[in-house]
Amino acid sequence: MPHGILLLDKPAGMSSNAALQRVRRLFGGCKAGHAGSLDPLATGMLPLCLGEATKIAGEILSSRKHYRFTVALGARTATGDREGAVIEQAPVPAGWHEALPAALRSFLGPGRQVPPMYSALKRDGQPLYRLARAGVTVERAPREIEIFELSPVARTLDTVELDVLCSKGTYVRTLAEDIARSLGTCGHVSALRRTWVEPFDADSMQTLDEVTRACEGGAGAQLLPADQPLGHLAAVALEAWQADRIAHGQEVVVLRSPPPGRTRLYDAEGRFLGLGESDGRGLVRPRRLFVREPV
Numbered sequence: 001m002p003h004g005i006l007l008l009d010k011p012a013g014m015s016s017n018a019a020l021q022r023v024r025r026l027f028g029g030c031k032a033g034h035a036g037s038l039d040p041l042a043t044g045m046l047p048l049c050l051g052e053a054t055k056i057a058g059e060i061l062s063s064r065k066h067y068r069f070t071v072a073l074g075a076r077t078a079t080g081d082r083e084g085a086v087i088e089q090a091p092v093p094a095g096w097h098e099a100l101p102a103a104l105r106s107f108l109g110p111g112r113q114v115p116p117m118y119s120a121l122k123r124d125g126q127p128l129y130r131l132a133r134a135g136v137t138v139e140r141a142p143r144e145i146e147i148f149e150l151s152p153v154a155r156t157l158d159t160v161e162l163d164v165l166c167s168k169g170t171y172v173r174t175l176a177e178d179i180a181r182s183l184g185t186c187g188h189v190s191a192l193r194r195t196w197v198e199p200f201d202a203d204s205m206q207t208l209d210e211v212t213r214a215c216e217g218g219a220g221a222q223l224l225p226a227d228q229p230l231g232h233l234a235a236v237a238l239e240a241w242q243a244d245r246i247a248h249g250q251e252v253v254v255l256r257s258p259p260p261g262r263t264r265l266y267d268a269e270g271r272f273l274g275l276g277e278s279d280g281r282g283l284v285r286p287r288r289l290f291v292r293e294p295v
Contacts, residue, residue: 001030003051003290004223005060009205010038010046022208023048026215035060036168036197037120041081044194045205052290053226055274060229063198064148066165069189071176073158076186078132079118080173084188092158093184100160103182104150107175112142116174145170159190199229226290227264227272234258236265236276236284243267246276246286257282265289 010019016037024032027050035047035057044067049057073092077084093099115121117132121140131138149165162179164172173189180187196202204224206214211221235258242252246265260280265273274289 001051002027002220002223003053004226005053005228006048006050006211006221006223007200007205008046008048008211009207010043011208012043013040015040016046019046019208020048023050023211026212026221033057036065038194039081039173039192041083041189042192042194044192045197045200045202046194047197047200049226050223055288055290056226056230060197062168063229064165064167065170065197066163066195067172068153068161068163068193068195069172069176070159070161070191071180071187072190073160073180073183073185073187075188076177076180077188079188080116080171080177081189081192084118088186090185096183096185097155099183100152100155103179104152104162106182107147107150107179110144110146113145113169113171113174113178114142115140116171118173119171143169147175161191163195199231200224225272230264230275233262233264233275234278236263236278237270238265238267238273240268243273246273246284247289249286251283251285253282254284255282258284262287 006023008019008023010016016034020032020034024030030050031054032048032050033054035049038044038046047060072082073096074090075086076088078087117137118129121128123131123138146167147164149163151163153161153163164175172192176187176189206221214221236254238246238252245252257280258278260278263276263278263284265276267273272290275287277285277287
């Protein structure tokens with residue numbers, strides 16, 4: 001079974017789950033999950049965790065994300081993107097170009113955002129998008145988000161292309177609507193691409209066609225190590241007997257104590273064992289371990 005992270009460049013017109021299932025079949029039906037879904041309209045980086053790497057998917061979900069998107073001004077849609085029916089129209093102010101820099105600055109920093117109805121969030125076990133398709137609207141609690149960077153790339157008479165670096169949980173469709181509203185009109189996303197997910201490099205992305213050719217050709221697609229996105233956690237090297245105790249769910253005492261909190265655990269050969277928890281005083285407990293395969 002493969003273990004690692006595949007950075008898929010998701011094609012437009014395909015759901016994240018459909019892309020995941022295509023890759024799973026290419027890898028022989030292995031255990032897999034995606035770390036942060038993309039709308040069918042969107043393209044770009046979709047981290048797929050294969051095998052034991054699914055156990056660290058939560059670490060990727062909490063990372064910052066960078067998008068390039070286009071806001072079409074003058075029309076708001078039911079879905080917040082070009083795939084939905086137009087439900088509101090408004091004139092585009094003549095001076096919106098001059099107002100844009102101040103409008104964008106107003107979104108920087110921590111804020112609160114109400115998730116859209118067309119989202120995968122669930123209410124009583126039902127995804128919100130299913131309720132929305134049935135014409136049902138429910139209350140959604142605002143969520144804490146943060147916009148770290150927001151800058152224009154290109155403009156036309158009634159569109160603006162933007163780059164944004166944002167926290168987890170940020171809906172670009174909602175951000176686009178809010179930006180349009182701040183400019184005195186309405187709007188929707190007409191194009192969306194996730195350019196990278198922290199800490200991964202965009203150059204490591206592979207298209208679905210590239211993955212398909214690699215797997216069907218017998219070479220196999222390139223996978224990143226499961227511990228690559230965990231560089232922010234302290235590493236703990238264990239002796240053989242310590243690694244054995246950890247594998248059996250027991251705590252160990254290490255001479256060089258990492259800071260309190262989660263840690264990366266490695267055996268004497270440098271193999272990644274999974275996540276541990278340090279008390280800051282030398283005691284390390286297993287938290288989420290990988291299944292150790294015979295060498």
